[in-house]
Structure formats: C-alpha cells, structure tokens
Amino acid sequence: CGEGSRTGTDPADEAVIAEAAELLKAGETVAFPTETVYGLGADARNTEAVEAIFEAKGRPSDNPLIVHIADRAALGELVTEVPPVAAALMDAYWPGPLTVVLPLRAGVLSSRVTAGLDTVGVRMPDHPVALALLAAAGCPVAAPSANRSGRPSPTLAGHVLDDLAGKIGGVLDGGAAGVGLESTVVQVQPDGSVAVLRPGGITAAQLAAVAGEAAVTGVSAAPDFTPPQEAAEASSRPAAPDAAGDGSPAPRAPGMKYAHYAPRGWLGVVRGSSPASAAKTAAGLLDAARGRGEKTGMLLFEEHLPLYPAGAADCVVSLGPLASPETAARFLYAALRRFDEAGATYILAEACPETGLGSAIMNRLMKAAAGCVIDAE
Ligand code: TXA
Ligand code: MG
Numbered sequence: 191c192g193e194g195s196r197t198g199t200d201p202a203d204e205a206v207i208a209e210a211a212e213l214l215k216a217g218e219t220v221a222f223p224t225e226t227v228y229g230l231g232a233d234a235r236n237t238e239a240v241e242a243i244f245e246a247k248g249r250p251s252d253n254p255l256i257v258h259i260a261d262r263a264a265l266g267e268l269v270t271e272v273p274p275v276a277a278a279l280m281d282a283y284w285p286g287p288l289t290v291v292l293p294l295r296a297g298v299l300s301s302r303v304t305a306g307l308d309t310v311g312v313r314m315p316d317h318p319v320a321l322a323l324l325a326a327a328g329c330p331v332a333a334p335s336a337n338r339s340g341r342p343s344p345t346l347a348g349h350v351l352d353d354l355a356g357k358i359g360g361v362l363d364g365g366a367a368g369v370g371l372e373s374t375v376v377q378v379q380p381d382g383s384v385a386v387l388r389p390g391g392i393t394a395a396q397l398a399a400v401a402g403e404a405a406v407t408g409v410s411a412a413p414d415f416t417p418p419q420e421a422a423e424a425s426s427r428p429a430a431p432d433a434a435g436d437g438s439p440a441p442r443a444p445g446m447k448y449a450h451y452a453p454r455g456w457l458g459v460v461r462g463s464s465p466a467s468a469a470k471t472a473a474g475l476l477d478a479a480r481g482r483g484e485k486t487g488m489l490l491f492e493e494h495l496p497l498y499p500a501g502a503a504d505c506v507v508s509l510g511p512l513a514s515p516e517t518a519a520r521f522l523y524a525a526l527r528r529f530d531e532a533g534a535t536y537i538l539a540e541a542c543p544e545t546g547l548g549s550a551i552m553n554r555l556m557k558a559a560a561g562c563v564i565d566a567e
Contacts, residue, residue, distance in 0.1 A: 206362065207319065211326035213359045219243055221336040221350045222323050223364030224315035226287045226372050226391055227343040227523070228350050229258065229333030230358060231323070237300040240332050244302070246357040249339040254305040255332040256289050256373070257312050260324035268310060268330060270295045273378040275401050282400045285316035287369050287391025291377035303332045313373050319364040335372060336361070342451045342523035342558070345370050349527060370520035371550045383407055389550040391519075408549070450557035453526045455487065455535040457559040459552075462566035465540075469497035471566035472538045476503045479536040487534035489525055491518070494540060505532035515547040522551060526558060538564070 210220045217239040219232045230246060232239035234257050244251050257268060262280065265272065269292040272280075276290050294310045304310050315321065324331055335343035338353040347363035354361075374390035376397065383405045384397055397406045460475075462468025469490075476486045480503075488503035491512040498506070507525045510517035529537050539555055541563075542548045556563070 204322075207322045207326055210323055210360060210362050211328075214239075214323070214327040214329065214331065217242075218359030219246055220323070220359050221344075221347070221354065221361035222320055222333070223317055223347070223362060223367055224258075224320045224333075225285075225317045225368040226315070227345055227367050227370070228336040228347065228361070229256075229315075229320070229331075230336035230350075230354065231258065231327075231331040231333040233327070234299050234303050234330040234332035237302050240300045240302040243332065243334060246354055247334060247337070247339045249334065251302070252305045253334075254307055254311065255303050255334050256375075257299065257303060257310055258320065258324055258331045258333050259312060259314055260321045262314070264330060265292075265312065267298055268295055268312060269293055273382070275382060275384060275405070276376075276378050278400050279376065279384070279397065280314075283392050283396065285314040285321065287313075287316070287373040289313040289373045289375040289388075289390075291375065291387065299330065299332075309377070311375055317364065317368075319362055323362065340450065340452055342453065342526040343372060345520070345523050349524070352527075366520070368520070369516075370522060370524075371547070371554060374550070379407075389553045391547075391550070393546045394549060395546065450560075451523065451526065451554050452558045452560070453487075453529045453534065453537060455485070455529055455537050456562075457526075457537045457539060458562045458564050459539050459541050459555050459559045460564045460566060461541040465491075465494050466497055467566045468540060469494055471564065472540070473498055473502050475538060475564065476536070480504070484536035485532070485534050487529040487532060487537035489529075489537065489539035491540055491542065503534075503538075505529060505534050512542060515542065515551060518542065518551055519547050522554060 213220050214233055217236050219230055219242050221228050221230045230243055232243050271293050289311045291309050291311045294304055294308050336350045337344050341353055344350045345367040347361050350361045369391040372390050374392040375388040377385050377387055379385050384401045386408045394406055394408050460468045460472045479486050486503040487505040489507050492508045492510055493512060507528050509521055542551055544552050
C-alpha cells in the first residue's frame with residue numbers, strides 16, 4: 191500500500207496478522223513489535239524486498255540484518271553448523287532477546303541480508319505478534335530495528351510511523367515493546383568462547399550462567415559490528431556533519447562508523463565520582479549552554495532529581511530509579527525522542543553502572559553520544 195498505514199489495531203486479530211503476512215510474502219516491508227524494539231521485516235530470501243528495508247531506513251548496505259524465525263526447525267535451512275554452546279544458549283533464551291551469529295548456508299538467503307558475510311545472525315523473538323506473523327509468513331524474515339538509520343530505535347508503533355510513514359508496507363501495532371533495547375548479539379569463537387558483539391536484553395551474567403563465566407568475552411561501550419575495511423577507513427574519516435542540520439554542535443568522534451540512536455541535538459554522557467559531583471558538573475554545563483542560546487535537555491535517574499537546581503534544563507526526563515535498569519532500558523529510546531520533540535540542542539545524560547542491563551544501556555547511550563563523555567571530578 192506504500193502509505194505506511196497501520197494494518198489494524200488489535201494485534202490478536204488473526205486476519206490482521208494474515209494480511210501482514212501476505213504483504214511479506216508479496217515482497218513488501220512490514221514493521222512489527224518484538225519484545226525488544228519494533229523491527230522492519232521483509233522476506234530474507236527476496237533481494238528486492240530486503241533492498242526495500244535498506245531504502246526505507248537509509249541504512250548503509252554493509253551493515254548486516256538479523257534474520258527472525260518462529261521455529262527452531264527453520265535453523266537448519268539457514269546455517270551449516272550450530273556449536274554446542276550456541277545450542278545451549280538457544281535452549282535457555284529462545285524465544286528471547288538473543289541473536290546468535292552462525293555460519294551461513296549458501297543459497298537460501300539474499301546476500302544483501304548478510305552484507306556478503308559468510309555468517310548470519312538469527313533470533314527467535316519472544317512476542318506473540320512477532321511469532322504469529324513469522325509463522326503465517328512461513329519464511330525467514332530479515333528485520334533491523336524499524337527506525338530511520340541513526341535515529342533512536344522504535345519502542346512504539348507511533349515511533350515507526352514518525353520515521354517511516356509512506357516508506358513501508360505497514361506496521362502491526364502491538365503496543366509498547368518490552369525490553370526496550372535490542373537483542374544481545376553473540377558469536378561462538380573457534381575456541382568455544384562466546385563473544386558478545388552487542389550487549390542487549392540478555393545480560394552477560396545470563397550468558398555466563400549457560401556458557402560459564404570464563405567463556406564469555408564482552409564488549410561494553412564498543413560500537414556495533416564494523417566490517418574490517420570500514421574500520422580502516424573510519425579512522426581517517428572527518429567527524430560526521432551536524433546531525434540536526436541547524437548549526438547545533440555535533441562533534442561526532444572520528445572512528446565511530448555511524449551515528450547511532452542519536453537525538454537531533456548534541457548529547458554528552460556525564461560521569462562522576464558521585465551522583466552529586468556529576469549533577470553539579472551537569473548543572474553548570476547546562477547553565478552555560480543555555481547562556482549560549484541552546485535549548486537544553488537532561489536525562490537522569492529519578493533519585494538524583496533533588497541534586498539539580500529547579501529548572502536545571504528546559505527539558506528534564508527521568509529514566510526511573512537507578513535500581514531498576516529494566517525501567518531505564520524500556521524508556522531510553524522514547525526519552526531520546528522526547529528531546530527531539532522538545533527541540534533540545536544540548537543534552538546531557540547521567541551515566542549508570544555497567545552491570546546487568548546497565549551494560550546495554552551505557553552501550554546505547556555512548557553510541558548516541560558518539561563517545562562524548564564528560565568526567566566530573
Ligand atoms: O532486538 C533486535 O535485535 C532488533 C529486533 C527488531 O529484532 N533488531 C535489530 O537489528 O536490532 P539491527 O539490524 O538494528 O541490528 C543488527 C545487529 C547489528 O549490530 C549488526 O551489525 C549485527 O546485528 N549483525 C547482524 N548480522 C551479523 C553478522 N553476520 N555478524 C556480525 N554482526 C551481525
Ligand atoms: Mg538498529
């Protein structure tokens with residue numbers, strides 16, 4: 191239909207899911223809810239359909255897509271091998287927010303899905319609408335997050351429409367996504383260890399519970415997977431241009447390949463030896479920014495609110511209690527979008543401890559800030 195219209199409001203409605211599945215089978219793109227974020231799906235075997243995903247998102251074609259399946263039996267058609275530890279992780283966490291990168295079986299998927307790599311990332315989402323859609327479509331579905339490339343990932347159908355209306359076949363509205371951050375991406379190494387390529391909804395501790403503590407090698411605030419030739423180029427690339435296009439500062443660090451998950455304004459992450467010192471530094475910077483004519487934003491944890499002077503920023507958004515990283519994860523992307531709605535040009539965000547889901551939260555914040563960290567004493 192090309193209008194980016196919602197195909198229905200009742201996600202439990204079988205007819206709506208059947209209609210969306212028909213769109214997928216016909217080579218259209220359909221956005222759908224998962225337990226992590228909304229995905230923009232297409233038949234992973236159909237090159238034209240997969241190209242429509244890249245087109246709608248404005249996504250660089252060398253960044254591979256995750257393939258979604260509803261049934262473990264579908265795996266054999268897609269990959270040549272499942273290492274024992276990968277199988278154990280799937281037993282424990284599928285369906286769920288875990289993507290496993292496995293050796294690709296040639297000839298089934300469009301090579302556009304894997305960006306020409308000889309591996310493929312596969313996951314089984316834990317969401318009734320996603321699983322029903324995948325089952326009804328009966329094909330492997332390539333689905334990156336359903337946002338314009340570089341924008342915060344969508345956790346509501348409305349976010350999908352904000353970014354992609356008119357560019358996609360439709361969106362299934364399943365309400366708010368659960369985890370709020372994308373899946374954890376892992377790859378089993380030749381020595382049997384589990385490398386975390388992207389922290390996400392399954393924590394390092396959950397991986398270690400299955401694979402063993404010593405077998406999990408982590409990244410925390412590292413960028414997404416970067417193909418080797420791009421990594422070499424990126425280090426010589428100038429800082430990305432002003433993301434807002436309106437003259438607001440955007441000192442994207444060279445070496446980061448893409449601006450990820452970013453609000454339109456400039457974003458910095460504030461770390462401090464204590465919450466009070468971080469708040470003091472942030473309040474001073476916000477004040478100075480406002481003096482320069484910036485529209486300011488502050489992203490903080492609920493219990494730190496009293497550490498800031500009243501009206502410390504034009505737009506103050508709480509991620510909920512520091513003790514509940516689940517809450518922060520669920521609202522992080524919506525919060526980043528909130529700053530755009532408020533027209534914020536200078537935004538600071540409090541750092542959080544990198545434990546449990548906090549690793550994924552910090553990973554996304556650091557990417558949104560393109561690595562820009564302010565250390566309070
Ligand atoms: O939760 C999620 O994973 C969401 C929902 C929609 O399922 N999807 C998602 O897809 O986040 P996307 O395309 O935004 O992120 C895919 C990530 C990227 O970091 C990509 O580089 C990595 O997975 N990836 C995909 N295939 C890979 C491969 N063969 N090797 C290494 N990394 C891969
Ligand atoms: Mg994404």
